[in-house]
Structures are given as C-alpha cells and as structure tokens.
Amino acid sequence: AQKVTQAQTEISVVEKEDVTLDCVYETRDTTYYLFWYKQPPSGELVFLIRRNSFDEQNEISGRYSWNFQKSTSSFNFTITASQVVDSAVYFCALSYFNKFYFGSGTKLNVKP
Amino acid sequence: SQTIHQWPATLVQPVGSPLSLECTVEGTSNPNLYWYRQAAGRGLQLLFYSVGIGQISSEVPQNLSASRPQDRQFILSSKKLLLSDSGFYLCAWSVGVSTDTQYFGPGTRLTVL
Secondary structure (H helix, E strand, O other): OOEEEOOOOEEEEEOOOOEEEOOEEEOOOOOOEEEEEEEOOOOOOEEEEEEEOOOOOOEEEOOEEEEEEHHHOEEEEEEOOOOHHHOEEEEEEEEEOOEEEEOOOEEEEEEO | OOEEEEEOOEEEEOOOOOEEEEEEEEOOOOOEEEEEEEOOOOOEEEEEEEEEOOEEEEOOOOOEEEEEEEOOEEEEEEOOOOHHHOEEEEEEEEOOOOOOOOEEOOOEEEEEO
16 A cells, blocks of 8 residues: 655744655555645645656755655655745655555744 | 646535536646545545546545546536535646646635535
8 A cells, every 4th residue: 555654744944944854655566756745825736846766866956855765765855944935835745556645744834 | 838727716605505616727638637635734635536538536435526528627516515525625637647747726725614
C-alpha cells in the first residue's frame, strides 16, 4: 500500500530563518514519482516539483531545495531564508497508477 | 497554455438540496480529470477520477457522483447534500500516464447548513 507521512502538522519560523519540511513515503513499487505542492490561503494547489524514483539528485530552485533519499524513503523540502509569502500549507504526494497519495500537509507560518 | 476553471467559487446550500459543481479544462485534449475534497484543516481525499468521456472511477462510497459529458468537462453532483459534504472541492487534470503531474483548479468552497 502507498502512504505518505508528513509528521510536522505546523511549523512557525521568523522571516529569514531556514526551514525543512519532512516527507516520508511507503511504497513497494520500484518506479514511482514524488511531488511537492504549495497551498496558499487562497486555496489553489500550486505544483512545485516532481521527482522520479530513479533520480536521487538533489535539486535547488532559488530559495527552494529538495533532498530525496531512497534509503530512508524521504523527500524533504527546505526553504532557505524564508519569507512571509512562503506562509502556506505544503503537501507531499506519491503517484501510483492514476492516483496521487497525499500527505496530511504541513502548515508553515513565517512571521515578520 | 492550459487553464482549469471551477465554478462556483463559493456555495452555501441547505441540507438535502442538490449539488452541481463544474470543472472545465482548456488548452489540452483527453486529459485525466480528478475531483478531490479537502475538509477544514485536513489533507486531500480523492473522490473520483476519469481517464475519458463516460469513464468514471469512484474512490469513496458516498452520496456524491461524477460525470464527464465532454472531453474537458467534469461535473460533481449530489441529489441530497449532507452536513458532512461541507469542504473545499478541488478539480485537477493531468495528461499521459498516471505519474504525470496533476494541476489543480482554484477550488469551490462548499458550506452545507
């Protein structure tokens, strides 16, 4: 069975701090994809990144970076020098046969 | 470019009334379409998905139904709403294989009173 766990329900940081959002997944499949989405207060989910199970290279996009480790079944997301605009709920997801399995989300509060 | 629309944006309905939420996608053909529900402060629950016209898969037994009358149109319906149907309903699309990225619409916030 597929499962995604985001153990951090809510995180609060002060602007300019770095923050890491954890994501742990379970699957027996060897080929799968992992995603991160951002849900700002407006509600729409915004796609951030997609990573396949064969690509363990870390990725950096501006202040965002992702660390994928198959050995620990984790796909963590780090925001460097956080900003108030980063305040949102962040979801990690695993795709498998037409279905996405979403974690329960981590609410990030960035205070000025 | 592709865009996805949902309407209405907000809806307040009494218990026992019918429901119809609409989702349309522009700029792509034969998309996979999805309906999700998000209860307040919770994660996303997949309700239905469709890989083609008239092809609907239901994930959760409930008083909701979905239809796909046209290639890029996905409708979520109910004959009689329950209080527990309140939530944020999101439509999403993807193309190609099941592992492709899903892109979400702006959502409909439904309150059942």
